[in-house]
Amino acid sequence: MRAIHISMAAGLAAAAAACLQFGSPANACSRVLWNTNDQAVVAVRTWDLYVDEKPRLVYLPRGVTRQGVGGGNAAQWTSKFASVVLTAFDAGADDGMNEAGLSAHLLYLHDTEFEHADERPALSNFMWAQYGLDNYATVAEALEGLKAVRIVSSTALGREWPLHLALEDASGDSAVLEFIKGKLVIHHGKDVTVMTNEPTLDEQLANLKRYxxxxxxxxxxxxxxxxxxxxxxxxxxxxLPKPADAYQAVSHLAAIARNVAVPFGAVDTSGSGSTDVWPTRWGTVVDLTHKIYYVMPVNSPAVFWVDIGKLDANSSEILALDPYDIKLSGDVSTQLKSFAPVQKPFPPTP
Incomplete structure (x- = not known):
């Protein structure tokens, strides 16, 4: 498999470095998976953050070489699958889908405590989602493969970012991975369909039974x-009612995303004391059956999408567009342009 290097396409090794330098701070969000309709397996995610994350929609072909942290015992790999992702601060993926129909979402979980150091190669929590998208086709494969790396906390914007990860695939399989008191807790199965932020998923499910x-x-x-x-x-x-087609499945789930979105200026009156209440800036929907990645920006009334099947997975170019462009609407697969991120130095190994 040929590898894309910085000299060829300013590849994602640069984006990975930017990720670790500037961070990919995930956020107070919501994720919902609909895997029980007969039209498409679809998942939606709202993207909430207290600062403008300067997002970019990026298409990454196969063969991108990466490093999980700077120096030391770092995880290293070359991507096996192409993916389309939304980045923050021109960094690693906070959200995305690969060509095999695996999607990944990083969300904020206040009480996260990552594992203690051991002999496994280190992977920044900011690269957690991208590592899964680069290497695996299914949730089961990702769960097995992730055992080989140790997730470490990285600092961005003057703080650490406690994260948990959601995965789903085209079969409807799903998993949520959380680090609780230094131990990895995995919720795996087709019934793992909803995820927000604090408290942990175990506590969320217990609370749900009260309603x-x-x-x-x-x-x-x-x-x-x-x-x-x-x-x-x-x-x-x-x-949710039975959808007539895949487009209706996407639109029905998008309606749930809009209902759990947080408007700008919203005040939390629940008394929960949660720190994870920030305004919604984006929504995404992944159609894992048809490999389409939809973006729903708050700053525009339009929705646009990338059909990953229309792009060349063996290309030597990373492609991107500015999702702040309010003229974007509909299928933008052919509007992505060559993108060369500026290389940044890795920080010391955690």
Whole structure:
């Protein structure tokens, strides 16, 4: 397999370095997977953050060489699969899908405690999602492969970013990976369909049982805190009608994303004390059956998408576009242009 190097296409080794230099701070978000309809396996994610993350929509072909951290015992690999991702600060993927139909989403989890040092090669938490997209076709493969690396915390914007990871694939399989008190906790199966932020997924699922539709007697909450968003997302997912086609499946799930989005200026009145309440800046929908990646920016009334099957996975070019362009609408697969990120030095190995 040929490898794309910086000298050829200013490849993602540069983006990986930028990721570790400037960070890819994931955020207070919501993720919902719909894998029970007969039209398409689709997942939606809202992207919430307290600062402008300067996003970029990037297409990454196969054969990109990467390094998981700077120096030392770093994970190193060459991507086996092409992917389309949204980056923050021209960095690693916070959200994306690969050509095999695996998607990955990094979300904020306040109480994360990553593992202690051991002999495994180190992988920055900012590169966690991209590592999965580069190397694996299914959730099961990713869970097995990720055992070989140690996730380490990296610093960006003057702080560390506690993250958890959601994965889903074209079969409808799903997993959420969380580091609790230094131990990896994995929720795996087709019933793992909703994810927000704090508290942990175990606690979210226990809380869900207190509400109508899940055995309890409480009415659906309307606040913007993560626990309330989790209950609303799970409730609406449970009552979705059968879609007529894949486009309707995408639009039905996008409606849930809009319902759990956090408007600018919103105030959390839940009393939960959650730190993970930031405004929604983006939404994405992945159609894993048809390999289409949809972007729903807050700054535009339009939706645009990339059909990964229309792009050359064996190309020597990384492609990108500015998703802030309010003229973007519909299929933008042919509008992506050659992109050469500026190389940044790696920081010391954590």
């Amino acid at each position: 109508k539709l899940f055995g309890g007697d409480l009415s659906m909450p309307g606040d913007v805190d993560p626990a309330s968003r989790f209950v609303r997302a799970a409730s609406y997912l449970k009552t």
